Amino acid sequence: PVPSKSKTAMHGEVAFDVLMLCNDVTEFRRLERMRSEFVANVSHELKTPIAAIRGFAETLLDDEAPAEVQKQFLQTIYDESNRMNALVSDLLELSRLEAEEHRIQLLTVPLMDVVERALDRLTQVALARQIQLELEPFEPVNVWAEDDLLLQVFLNLMSNAIHYTPSGGKVTIRCEILVDRVKVHVIDTGIGIAPEHLDRLFERFYRVNRDRSRASGGTGLGLSIVKHIVTALGGEVGVESEVGKGSDFWFTLSRMSRLPEDKSLSMGGE
Numbered sequence: 001p002v003p004s005k006s007k008t009a010m011h012g013e014v015a016f017d018v019l020m021l022c023n024d025v026t027e028f029r030r031l032e033r034m035r036s037e038f039v040a041n042v043s044h045e046l047k048t049p050i051a052a053i054r055g056f057a058e059t060l061l062d063d064e065a066p067a068e069v070q071k072q073f074l075q076t077i078y079d080e081s082n083r084m085n086a087l088v089s090d091l092l093e094l095s096r097l098e099a100e101e102h103r104i105q106l107l108t109v110p111l112m113d114v115v116e117r118a119l120d121r122l123t124q125v126a127l128a129r130q131i132q133l134e135l136e137p138f139e140p141v142n143v144w145a146e147d148d149l150l151l152q153v154f155l156n157l158m159s160n161a162i163h164y165t166p167s168g169g170k171v172t173i174r175c176e177i178l179v180d181r182v183k184v185h186v187i188d189t190g191i192g193i194a195p196e197h198l199d200r201l202f203e204r205f206y207r208v209n210r211d212r213s214r215a216s217g218g219t220g221l222g223l224s225i226v227k228h229i230v231t232a233l234g235g236e237v238g239v240e241s242e243v244g245k246g247s248d249f250w251f252t253l254s255r256m257s258r259l260p261e262d263k264s265l266s267m268g269g270e
């Protein structure tokens, strides 16, 4: 007769298999739900500008509106099509990242080069909104990254900081050089974010204030792209914020390991 002990062990194995199967089904259902929520969100986000474009175009076709009103309507059509364009670009960027994240080739990138490219791109935007852009000096350091993806992270965080800060405010880039990582902060003196939103900010299409996001040309995808890229580069993202005071969005990157030729980079600042 089979000893009862091994019978129990056999039952245990079957139970384990059943449990694994249940987990797979649950995971499958979760992914399926996420996918259909995503499609619903995208459809909704596209419907808003399409409805506006259709509505204004119809009015222009029907009415004998005065020239200045026509111009105003055309401007709205132009703005809404730009919004759709931004949304489609961000969606393509997300799907490209998902398809390629396992194939991203990390190279050593001088952090300062990327920061300077980002500052070049956004200086005029900040100036136009009367926001002071400041870079705190830091030692030259090489990080493991892909430079265009890293630039995208800076651009998304810095343009958010500029857009969610009233004019007269300030946006600061701070690079903290740690032993094996660099922690980059994009700090603003803007509107800030209430604690209950902080956990969900990096989700696709999550916004604290939809109208404000739309008014600034936001797609609701900027931070989820940031999180995707930083994770693919092996780092972490986070945020600290206080309503009315401002926000500190940060991310980490791995520094080059301390190979002998990298000695100059690993001295000091740690």
Ligand code: ADP
Pocket (backbone or CB within 6 Å): 160, 161, 162, 164, 188, 190, 191, 192, 193, 201, 206, 207, 208, 209, 213, 214, 217, 218, 219, 220, 221, 222, 223, 224, 247
């Ligand atoms: P959006 O295109 O709406 O800016 P993001 O994914 O970039 O989308 O950001 C998500 C939301 O996080 C924004 O709608 C805004 O509510 C909030 N947010 C992002 N950055 C900041 C910031 N620097 N200050 C205040 N709120 C911010």
